[in-house]
Amino acid sequence: MDIIVSPTPVLNGEIQALSSKNYTTRYLLVAALAEGTSTIYYPAHSEDSDAMRRCIRDLGAVISEDDEKIVITGFGRSPRDVKELNVGNAGAVLRFLMAVTALCKDVTFVNTYPDSLGKRPHDDLITALGQLGVEVEHQNGRLPIRIKGGEPKGGKIKVSGAVSSQYLSALLFLTPLLEEDSEIEVLDDLKSKVVVGQTLEVLEQAGIVIHASEDYMHFTVPGRQSYQAKTYTVQGDYPGSAAVLAAAAVTKSDVAIHRLTENSKQGERAIVDVLRMMDVPLTHENDIVRVQGNGKLKAVEFDGDTATDAVLAMVAAAVFAEGTSRFYNVENLRYKECDRITDYLTELRKAGANVEERQSEIIVHGRPEGVEGGVEINAHYDHRVIMALSIVGLRSKQPIRIKDAHHVAKSYPQFFDHMALLGASVEWTEN
Template sequence: MDVIVTPTPKLQGDIQALSSKNYTTRYLLVAALAEGTSTIYFPAHSEDSDAMRRCIRDLGAIVEEDEEKIVITGFGNRPRDVKELNVGNAGAVLRFLMAVAALCPEVTFVNTYPDSLGKRPHDDLIDSLRQLGVTVNDNAGKLPITISGGNPKGGRITVSGNVSSQFLSALLFLTPLLAEDSEIEVLHDLKSKVVVGQTLEVLEQAGIKIEASDDLMFYRIPGGQKYEAKTYRVQGDYPGSAAVLAAAAVTESDVTIHHLEEKSKQGERAIVDVLRMMEVPLTHENGDVIVRGNGRLKAVEFDGDAATDAVLAMVAAAVFAEGTSRFYNVENLRYKECDRITDYLNELRKAGANVEERQSEIIVHGRPEGVEGGVEINAHYDHRVIMALTVVGLRAKKPLRILDAHHVAKSYPIYFDHLQALGANVEWVK
């Protein structure tokens, strides 16, 4: 399904932020790794979180759900012997479960999205799992991947943090369950440290003890631990809300998004600070972000490493800012569902934006007068690209047609419903 985005000068109304995808997938996993019954209130519903639900069921968790909560009886450190797992297009779910699969005799992760997740590399995690005594058969670091484990051993482990922090998070979920104590040293740089902080926060809530260095580059993990069955509440999602806030910023608006904690550890909370830097009129108090946009924005410079999943929305806003914006330290955007630098900027140029790329930077020469639009856009099956290109379409002079826009469901299935509720002129077409 495609979406046609017709220029929309005004947005107005209130919406409730979706629950956080990142926290939901982590809570689902720690609940599955617990012995006993856990309850997760206000879980996110997206392709990623649904993939985690499906896979922990396959691994032996009992999952019961109603409109408000999920109740999970976990399998602890004894997942069911399954031969195959299908994570769909969910990279974080794949990587977390590659580590958990080390507790199984043999599991093959299949490749159902060869043009997206199937292209993403996992070599760094594979190297680390082999250090634990796990046998891994892979396709040059890519799917399909077979994990032959059953009895992984703790000890000293190294993992590269250059490409993704998800490899480290995967090891942090696994190592507390091993009989031996473990030490993890992160090599090179560590991308998205804020997201590692979310993993550590959830592990602590689940009763797991981990000693982390201040720079998050070294960890001591006692072995023989057990995850505790707990009750969790999922906070609102900043990465998805970033696109809605950017849409409000580039139009004349009076938009309120509820359920966004001011003190959240989500790095994408920075969207609020960046829009303030761009001189967008907004307030943030009592969990509500209120944007009263006037369509006028100033250029910014921003280190995007800690707010990876909000950068594309920030760039979309900067397309209409006065001056030249620069988003730096964002190379890990290249290793997502698509190359979110080259692929995204190519589509922005089609719409009429003036953008440049470096290996780890995005430079935007703002056009406050707007962009031409009137073209078809390839979003490369990427939910974040779809959402960000929609923001640009709202301020273009002619409609944009975004191909395969249904892939927005990976993280925000009702994104276009929310935009329509605010008055955006968006229409699904076959």
């Protein structure tokens, strides 16, 4: 399905933030790794979190769910032996489970998205798993990937953090369950340290002890630990909310989003700070972010490494800012569902934006008068690109058509419902 986004001068209304995808997938996993029954309140429903639900059920977790909560009886350190797992297009789920299924004898992760997740490399994690004695068969680091595990051994492990922090998080989920103590050393630079902080926060809540250096480059993990069955509450999601907040910023608006925790460890919380830096009128009180936009924005410079999943929305806002904006230290955007620098900027240019790319930078020459639009745009099956391009459509002079926009469901199935509720002119159409 495609979506047609037409010029929309005004947005008004209130919505509840979606529940955090990152926290939901982590809570689902630690609940599955616990012996006993855990309860998770307000879990996210998205393709990623649904992929984790499906896979942990296949691995032996018992799950029941109602409108408010999900109850999980875990398999502990003894997942069921399964032949195949299908994570869909969920990269984080794949990487976390590549580590966890080292506890199984022989599991193959199938490749159902050859043009998206199927293109993403996982070599650094494969190398690290080899240091645990796990044999991995793969296609030049890509799916399908076969994990031949059963008896992984702890010890000294080195893992690169240059491409993704998810490899490190995967090891942090697995190593507490091993017989031996482990030391994990991160090589190269570590991307998205804030997300590692979320992993450590969830592990601590699950009763796991990990000693981390201040810079997250060295970890000591005692072995022979057990995950504890607990009750968790998922906080509101900043990455998805970033797109709605940016949309409010580029229009005349009065938009409030509830359930956005002020002291959240989500790096994408920075969307609030960046919009303030762009002179967008907003308040953040009692876990409610309220934007009263006037459509006028100032250019900004921002280190995007700690807020990876909000950068595309920030760039979309900067398209309409006065002056030249620069988002730097964002190379890891290249290794997502698509190349979120080259692919995204190519589509922005089609709509009329004036943007430039460097290897690890996005430069935006703002056009406060708006852009032409009137084009069909390829979002490369990427949920973040779909949301960001829809922001640009609100300030285009002619409607834009976003191909295959239903892939927004990967993280935010209700995105266009919420946008329509706020007054955005969006219309689904057959592709």
